[in-house]
Amino acid sequence: MTSMPRTTFHQLRTLEAVVRLGSITRAAQELHLTQPTVSAQIHELQQALDAVLVEPAGRGIRPTEAAQLLRAAALDMFARWQRFEDELQALHGLERGVLRIAGVTTTEYFIAQWLHRYTTEHPGIDIELAVDNRDAVVRRLREEAIELAVMMMPPEQPPLEGVPLMDNPLVLIAPLDHPWTRLARVPRRMLDGAPLLLREPGSGTRLATEAWLRAQGRQPQIRATLGSNEAIKHAVAAGLGVAFLSRHALADDPARDGVVIVPMAGTPIQRQWMLVWRRDRRLSLAARRFVEHMRAQPPQPPATTPASPAPAPPGDTGQAV
Known part of the structure; x- marks a missing residue:
């Protein structure tokens, strides 16, 4: 007969967070528990298993090998329980469930529309949505805080599967009165030494911009780093620099928005939005249905008004370099 576990799901969830985060304090914050409660649950686990799970390390703690083994077993149990809940939902149709999804910051302009279409078909599904920069979304995937993510530049690790959703052109913008707006075509060489505004490190837009600049051999002057699209737009409109x-x-x-799209050769930078998930994890029924929904009803790009560059002044050839 298979022996029954000597632990509870709550204890295992606490242990998993402590091992993953390497800190009782951070685990308590994530689980919305007090530090004494987390410490007590770890102590109870150690007594039940007659094994040391955490050791002092400086001012903090270090999970032992036994704790790493227990975390792996707990993740297997959680996955098996998730499969049971999925199968139970499938018996009655997808009436309840939670979709845990994250999008990089630019998706805030449209991801809610996608989720609204999905919840209209599945009104019993609750949504847990996080919007953050690319590095934070990748970290959520690694830590299994989410199942699905919408991003432009998926990482190599963890191994992911995904489907393309829609184009994401990155355009060069400048203030309304910028001299470049009077050219029919702006040569790429004019970026050399030009004041450029960038998103913060870890942003997909910044990674794509830097990759394009390297490929073009261009060297603008980095004037400022800003933490959001809205901050970038306001700074460009104020004349602080140009930006992708x-x-x-x-x-x-x-x-x-107080800006104009610059008709520069080689732009827009063509990228795609991707819906991605971990290849080594089984998706919940709610997540699988969302993937199927997005494949069956691919999103359409938001309606946009094309930029209309002014006629070239006399003597300007508009040649791209």
Whole structure:
């Protein structure tokens, strides 16, 4: 006869968080528990298993090998329980469940519309949505805090599967009165030494911009780093510099944001939005249905008004370099 566990799901969930985060304090914060409660649950586990699970390390703690083994077993149990809940839901149709999904910051302009379409078909599904920069979304995937993610530049690790959703053109924007807006075509060499605004490190838009600049051999002057699309737009409109930004982050008429799309050779930078998930984890029924939903009803790019560059002044050839 298979022996029954001497632990509870709550204890295992606490142990998993402590091992993953390497800290009782951070585990308590994530689980919304007090530190004494977390410490007590770890102590109870150690007594039940007659094994040391954490050791002092400086001012903190270090999980032992036994704790790593227990975490792996707990994750297997959690996955098996998830499969049971999925199968139970499938018996009655997808009436309840939770979709845990994250999107990089630019998705805030459209991801709610996608989720609304999905919940209209599945009104019993609760949504847990996080919107953060690329590095934070990747970390959530690694830590299994989410099942699905929408991003532009998926990482190599953890191994992912995904489906393309829609194009994400990155356009060069400048203030309304910028001299480049009077050219029919702006040569790429004019970026050399130009004041450029970038998103923060870890942003997919920044990674794509830097990769494009390297490929083009261009060396602008990095004037400022800003932490959001809205901050970038306001700074460009104020004349602080030019910037590459997703077309989805701009109004249908960019002039409403106080900017203009610059007709530079080689732009827009063409990228795609991807819906991704971990290849080594089984998706919940709610997540699988969302993937099927997005495949069956691919999102359409938001309506945009194309940029209309002014005629080239006399003597300008508009040649791209």
